[in-house]
Amino acid sequence: MSVWRAIAAAALFAAAPALLAGEIPPDARRSGYSFMGLETRAMQDDDTANPGMLFVLDGEQLWGKKTGSAEKACADCHGDARSSMKGVAARYPAIDKALARPVTLDQRINLCRANHQQATPLPYESRDLLALSAFVAHQSRGVAITAGDDPQAKPFVDQGRDLFMQREGQLNLACTNCHDDNFDKRLAGAPITQGQPTGYPLYRLEWQTLGSLERRLRSCMSGVRAQAYDYGSPELVALELYLMSRAHGLSMETPAVRP
Amino acid sequence: MPALINVPAKAKRGDVIEIRTLTSHIMETGFRHTADGKLVPRDIITSFICRYNGAEVFRADLFPAIAANPYLSFFTVARESGKFEFEWIGDNGYSSTASTSIMVE
Numbered sequence: 214m215s216v217w218r219a220i221a222a223a224a225l226f227a228a229a230p231a232l233l234a235g236e237i238p239p240d241a242r243r244s245g246y247s248f249m250g251l252e253t254r255a256m257q258d259d260d261t262a263n264p265g266m267l268f269v270l271d272g273e274q275l276w277g278k279k280t281g282s283a284e285k286a287c288a289d290c291h292g293d294a295r296s297s298m299k300g301v302a303a304r305y306p307a308i309d310k311a312l313a314r315p316v317t318l319d320q321r322i323n324l325c326r327a328n329h330q331q332a333t334p335l336p337y338e339s340r341d342l343l344a345l346s347a348f349v350a351h352q353s354r355g356v357a358i359t360a361g362d363d364p365q366a367k368p369f370v371d372q373g374r375d376l377f378m379q380r381e382g383q384l385n386l387a388c389t390n391c392h393d394d395n396f397d398k399r400l401a402g403a404p405i406t407q408g409q410p411t412g413y414p415l416y417r418l419e420w421q422t423l424g425s426l427e428r429r430l431r432s433c434m435s436g437v438r439a440q441a442y443d444y445g446s447p448e449l450v451a452l453e454l455y456l457m458s459r460a461h462g463l464s465m466e467t468p469a470v471r472p
Numbered sequence: 473m474p475a476l477i478n479v480p481a482k483a484k485r486g487d488v489i490e491i492r493t494l495t496s497h498i499m500e501t502g503f504r505h506t507a508d509g510k511l512v513p514r515d516i517i518t519s520f521i522c523r524y525n526g527a528e529v530f531r532a533d534l535f536p537a538i539a540a541n542p543y544l545s546f547f548t549v550a551r552e553s554g555k556f557e558f559e560w561i562g563d564n565g566y567s568s569t570a571s572t573s574i575m576v577e
Contacts, residue, residue, distance in 0.1 A: 261478035264541040267496040270474040421499075421540035 236459070237393060237407060244463055245406040245471055248397075253418070257470040265347060265416040265468025268340075268423045272348025275341060281332025287345075290329060294352050302350035303358045303465050306454045308365045315369050315454050318346045319425060320445060337444035343423045347414050350467035358411065358465060361458025373455025376448055382439030388452075403472070409460040410453070412469020423468065426453050473497065475570040477558065482575045483550035491522065491530075492545045495560055495568060501536040517562035520544060525554040534562075550576045 246254060260266050276287045276294055291297045306315040309324070316324065322345050323334040335342035361370045377388045391400070392408035399405065413426040420428075427449050431441040442448045478492040495517070502514025514536060522530040529548045553576045560568045 259478075261476040261492055262494060262543060264494060264496075264543070266476055267474050267494065267541060270476075271496075418539075 237396075239462060242409060242460060242463055243407055244409050244411045244466065244469075246411070246466060246469065248404040248406045249472065253470055253472055257412075257466070263416065263468060263470055265414075265423055265470060268344045268347040268414070268416075269351045269468060271340070271344035272346070272351075275345050276348055281326060281330030283329065283331040285330050287325070290325075294349065298349045298352040300353050300356045302346075302353040302467065303356045304360050304362075306360060306366075306369075306450055306457065308363055314447070315366055315450055317427070317445075317450055317453055318349060319427075320450075322346060322349070338425060338428055343414050343425065346425070347423060347468050350414065350465065353465040354467060356465050357462050358457055358460045361454055361461070366454060366458075369451050370455050370458050372448075373451035373453070373458075376452050377455055377459075382434065382437035384437040386437045388433070408456065409463055410456045411460055411463050412466035412471070414467065415469040415471055417471050419472065426456070473560075473568045475558065475560075475568065477556075477570055477572050479556055479572045479574055480550075482577065485550060485552075485576050487550045488547050489550050489574075490545060490547055491556065492543070493520075493522075493558055493570075494541060494543045495570075496541055497560070497562065497566075499534075499536070499538055499540040499542065503536065515563050515566075517542060517560050517566065519561050521559045521561075522546070522548075523557045523559075524548060525552065526557075550574065552576050 246257065249257075256262050256264075273294075279286045279289075288294070302318055305318040305321065307321075308314065309316045309321075319337065319342055322342065326332040326334055335345075360366075380387045380390075388408065391405050396405050396407045410426045410429075413429070414423045416423050417429075427444050430449060430452055431444075434441040473496040475493060475495040477494075478490075480489050483489050497517050498515060499517065500512055500515040502512070502516075504512045506512060516536055516538070517534045520530075520532045520534065520542075521528060530546045532544060534542060553574060555571055555573050557571045558569065560566070
């Protein structure tokens with residue numbers, strides 16, 4: 214009997230750290246930047262070496278270009294992005310009043326295209342959409358993230374948190390298993406970060422292009438051999454919202470560079 | 473295609489200056505296949521030239537193993553005030569240019 218009791222006690226002990234580990238306290242939150250090597254940091258810090266800035270330049274042109282059957286440019290309503298878009302990306306995903314659900318910055322751009330420019334929506338991960346969202350988010354560089362503060366967003370933040378904590382895929386891993394419990398360790402050769410979405414859309418050297426947070430989430434999901442949610446699905450938006458609220462107070466870095 | 477150029481705005485005569493260039497290009501290798509097995513045709517930048525007041529000071533040949541959005545950094549001697557011109561040439565008649573000026577005292 215005492216053997217069984219000892220085994221039960223040992224099992225409890227082994228399970229305890231996993232149960233106790235959890236969310237990262239606010240003062241311990243760190244951007245993925247702090248996990249990178251010196252060379253990659255230097256690439257992000259120098260605006261003439263950061264390939265993400267090429268997309269920001271493209272976005273700046275698109276901002277002023279008339280499009281759609283309304284023959285309107287973003288600038289015709291929003292004016293100079295340097296002032297009108299400052300801090301906007303730090304609040305996204307945000308609740309859309311008409312839809313009564315959160316929308317991402319990409320979705321907001323496409324809603325603007327549909328409602329105000331009478332233009333066709335830009336496909337997810339297309340160069341133009343990435344360029345526009347990089348340009349808009351770049352105006353918030355250095356601004357502290359406040360997304361998810363809206364009380365209306367609460368149920369969606371909670372939904373995202375549940376998804377973050379939920380095990381999935383053939384490897385049966387939840388986001389939290391790596392990004393809350395095991396950051397600062399390594400997965401194969403690569404550092405495990407806290408998964409703070411401070412610099413999206415960002416330039417990943419592995420992708421050789423700019424990519425959205427949704428692309429990053431989907432590749433994590435295929436990494437644990439789960440069926441990835443579709444671009445723009447409510448689940449991905451909720452996850453994105455939770456991640457942004459989890460990064461509360463960290464500064465925006467768009468366009469970040471990551472390995 | 474947009475390019476980002478970093479040349480010091482001012483330099484002393486005889487100074488060795490660093491020039492850094494970054495340009496937008498997909499650099500498709502020509503070795504990859506689509507999901508249905510078709511070869512994605514090669515589309516890369518094949519050469520880069522930098523001219524300083526008309527005279528060529530740097531040239532590079534680029535190959536399929538070079539990453540997208542190629543970044544090139546090189547050095548030259550600041551001899552006189554004037555213009556740096558950059559040219560990228562590639563597959564399918566691709567050509568892109570940029571220029572910047574320097575003050576030499």
